[in-house]
Amino acid sequence: MMKERAWTDDFLNTMREQCDPLADETVRNLFQQGKVPATNALMKQLVVNEQVSLEMLAPPLRDYFEQTGQLPSWAEPRLILQGEELFGRHGPSIVTALFCASLPSCYAASKLVQVLHLTARLESNPYRRIVETMQMIIDVMAPGGLAQGGRGLRSAQKVRLMHAAVRHLILQRGTWNSEWGQPINQEDMAFTLLTFSTIVLRSLDRMGCVLTDAERRAYYHAWRVVGHVMGIDARLMPETPEEGARFEQVLQRRLFGATPEGQMMTRALLQLMEHITPGNLFDGLPATLMRHLMGKDTAEMLAVPASDWTSLLMGPLQALGWVSHEMVDLHGPGAAKLAGMFGRRLVEGLFWVNRGPERVPFRLPTTLRDSWDVRGWERA
Structure with a gap:
């Protein structure tokens, strides 16, 4: 375990130069052997079709999947199951987070x-x-996602390899600024993992969802397991959610800063949310939620627009019987219901958003579709 006293700038600076030797070597071999197009086709099938055998893959890829397909010795199936159950209960709010x-x-x-x-x-x-x-x-947190041969396990392996391919292509272009460290380095991967665990847990608190300490530990543990599968250094994955939250603060101090690129990506994300939620009823809510969940300083850093969502949409939503005065108070007890409703609309939008030609359709297991009461997937 990486103790808090060892989260020094010197250590973390070295982590900015470390990536993922196993995945990087696999990608180099695939490019050198000219097997990238065939690999892309097979990997698509490997995640979508659980019956596809690893024996169909080229040796470099088969070796990679065999070596990275084992859960760590410290993984606790009981905690993973509890993390999946929390995801099943609070999934739409987690999507909002x-x-x-x-x-x-x-x-x-x-x-x-x-x-x-x-x-x-x-x-x-x-x-x-x-x-x-x-x-x-969704793949990794769905029921059985992290089981041996589970769709989530394979999805995480695929994303890990995709990270290596992105590193390879970016460095080949010769335009990368070395002051940023290596692309998709260990520190950046560790912070990204925390955005899926500690930041989600804190956001659920701010949305009014009530979680037990055991549920927090289980959800955080499941994501530590995902981090292992994705090749993150064990020293960058504290064992408890409390330690993870402290580490997150260390990384925010080191990493956060306003950039044109960050503001541009945030605008694109807001546009996507406006695009995939129905009509104009939720216009302004994504920006309002960003400011509420991240806090004023980070929102200002990203140039998140100030949005008086409640005055714009309170009337129309009340007329439909969708919200009450209690719900639109984001600090009130009804906020969780509003966040869940918005997250449900986001999931429904993911089914039909265009990702380009020949892309695999968005998938949501039947158990989650039912428990989240997601509609519209039949027409996607």
């Missing part, structure tokens, strides 16, 4: 956002990576 706190927190990290911005510029569809990130999160 991911869109309105986790992703924008990554954009506030002035060096981390550079690789996200470069990747977005290389994409023909500006929303593709956001949707694929949400897909991985």
Whole structure:
């Protein structure tokens, strides 16, 4: 375990130069052997079709999946199951937290956002990576996602390899600024993992969701397991949510800063949320939630617009019977219901948002569709 006293700037600076030797070597071999197109096709099938055998993969890729497909010795199935159960109960609110706190927190990290911005510029569809990130999160936290051969385990392995491919392509271009450290380095990966765990847990608190200490430990533990699968250094994954929250503060001090790229990515994220939620009823709510969940300083850093959502939409939503005065008070007891309703609309929008030609449709297991009361997936 990485003790708090060892979270020094010198140590973390060295982590900015460390990446993922196993995945990076696999990608180098695939490029050298000219197997990238075939690999892309097989990896798509590997995640979508649970019956696809690793024996179908080229040796470098097969070796990679075999070596990275084991959970750590410290993984506790009971805690993973409890983390999945929390995700099942609070999933729509967690989706709101991911869109309105986790992703924008990554954009506030002035060096981390550079690789996200470069990747977005290389994409023909500006929303593709956001949707694929949400897909991985749902895959790993769905029931059985982290079981041996589970869809979530394979999804995490695929994203880990994709990170290595992005590193390879960016460094090949020769335009990367070495002052940012290595692209998708260990420190940036560790912070990203915390946005999915500690930042989500804190956001649920701010939305009025009531969690037990045991539920917090379980959810955090499940994400530590995901971090292991994705190749994050064990010294960068504190054991408890309390230690994780302290480490998050250390990393925010080191990483946060206003950048044009971060503000641009935040605008794109807000536009996506406005685009995939129905009609105009939720206009302004994403910005309001970002400010509420992240706090004024980070929101200002990202140029999140000030939005008086309640005065704009209180009347129309009340007329539909969707909200009460209690719900639109984001500090009140009804806020969790509003956040869950908004998260449900976001999930429904993910089913039909265009990610470009030949992209795998967004997937949500039947158990989660039912427990979250998600509609519209049949028409996607």
